Each structure stands twice: as structure tokens, then as C-alpha cells.
Amino acid sequence: MVIANHSIFKIYHKLYQAFGPQRWWPGDTPFEIAVGAILTQNTNWGNVEKAINNLKKQNTLSAKAIHEMPGKKLSELIRPAGYYNIKAKRLKSFIDFLMNDYHGRMKRMKNEDMHSLRKKLLSINGIGPETADSIILYALEKPIFVIDAYTKRVLSRHGIMEHEKSYDEFQELFHSSLKKDMKLFNEYHALFVRVGKTFCKLKKPLCDKCPLNDL
DNA sequence: TGCCAGGCCGGGT
DNA sequence: ACCCGGCATGGC
Numbered sequence: 001m002v003i004a005n006h007s008i009f010k011i012y013h014k015l016y017q018a019f020g021p022q023r024w025w026p027g028d029t030p031f032e033i034a035v036g037a038i039l040t041q042n043t044n045w046g047n048v049e050k051a052i053n054n055l056k057k058q059n060t061l062s063a064k065a066i067h068e069m070p071g072k073k074l075s076e077l078i079r080p081a082g083y084y085n086i087k088a089k090r091l092k093s094f095i096d097f098l099m100n101d102y103h104g105r106m107k108r109m110k111n112e113d114m115h116s117l118r119k120k121l122l123s124i125n126g127i128g129p130e131t132a133d134s135i136i137l138y139a140l141e142k143p144i145f146v147i148d149a150y151t152k153r154v155l156s157r158h159g160i161m162e163h164e165k166s167y168d169e170f171q172e173l174f175h176s177s178l179k180k181d182m183k184l185f186n187e188y189h190a191l192f193v194r195v196g197k198t199f200c201k202l203k204k205p206l207c208d209k210c211p212l213n214d215l
Numbered sequence: 216t217g218c219c220a221g222g223c224c225g226g227g228t
Numbered sequence: 229a230c231c232c233g234g235c236a237t238g239g240c
Contacts, residue, residue, distance in 0.1 A: 050237090225234095
């Protein structure tokens, strides 16, 4: 395995050349982005959009509305996102935290120091490292690198780091290789999802046209 | 038609 | 500190 920080920089430019800017995350407000981050756990984004649209149609895509909504109704609305019972609880847990500590406002959450906020998010039941980091990067626009299944798959297939390495080890690779730039982290992670969906599929290990073939 | 999708938890070793 | 079963819908 070649663990060269230099290749992390190189990969970004190759992906950017191939796909251009991704303009992530899909979602109109920081709150919507946070909701999407929880709903998309191990789930196709198309299904998440259906769930979010159900909330929008009922005019209930807000901390207050979901906070006051019966769990049963919430799980019914987010049903298309799958795991709807457990995700309803997870959304409630996150929103309880948002209401109690930040008056239900993402803007206030944004004022908190990034590292202490990450610890608090991780202590919420249903929020693990990827969801916490997605909220911090995409909803709160702070520079932390998000690792997901695509990131691990692409990097391991191209011999940068073993797939079995931990979340923190993958993340550290990016943090130690790149300037802590929110825009860069935003684009880079989005590009991993793009190349993962397009070329680096689970079932097809060949990756013929992958822009990363000649590293 | 089975497999996959932008994880995480809880119980067991 | 790992390992694993469970959670569930919709698209290809």
C-alpha cells in the first residue's frame, strides 16, 4: 500500500478535472441538510428526497414541527427512507439536542467550537462519525473531512489505504494532507461520491474508465 | 430478481 | 477492542 499524502492532493485534481464542481450538499437550509444526513444512513439518496418531500408537503420540515410531532407520524412520513422507526427516533434525538442546547437554531449550533460540538454530536444516539461530520461540514460549513463508503472503496481500490482501516485513520489521512479548507473538503467528498456512483461500483471491480486509473 | 444504497447500535466474545 | 445481526424502502 502506498500511503503518500501527495496522492491525496493529486486525486482531488484528477476528480475535479473529470467531474467539475459538485455544488453539495443537496438541501436548502442547514436544518434540511442535517435531517438529510441522518436519513441517508446506509440509504439511497433518492429515497431520502422522497422522505424530505413528505415533510415539506406537510409544512413540517422544521425543528419545532418535528419536535412536537408524534413519533408514529414522523416515522410514517419518512417511511420511504427505510429504517423508518429507528430513524424517527434518531431525528428526534438530534432535534431534542438542537432544541435544548441551541434553542432549535442551527445558527447557534454553528457558534460552538467544532471539536467540542463533534463530541456532543457523537454522544447522541443515532449519530456516528459520518453523520456528525456531514452535519459539521455541510450544514455548519466548518472544515472537517467526511469519510463514507465511497471514500473507503475508491481509496482502497486504488491502493492508497486498506479498506479495513478505521474511520479516524482515513480521516486523518485527509486532515494531514490538505489545508483545512471547508470548500475544498466539501468538493472533495462530493467528488468521491460522484466517482463512486459512476465508476467504482461494488459489483464491478474493473473501473475501466475511472479517472484515477493512472495515478 | 436479488442486490445495493452517502451507517449506527447493542449484545456478545 | 473487534465482530455481527438487525434495521427497511425503492430502483435497477
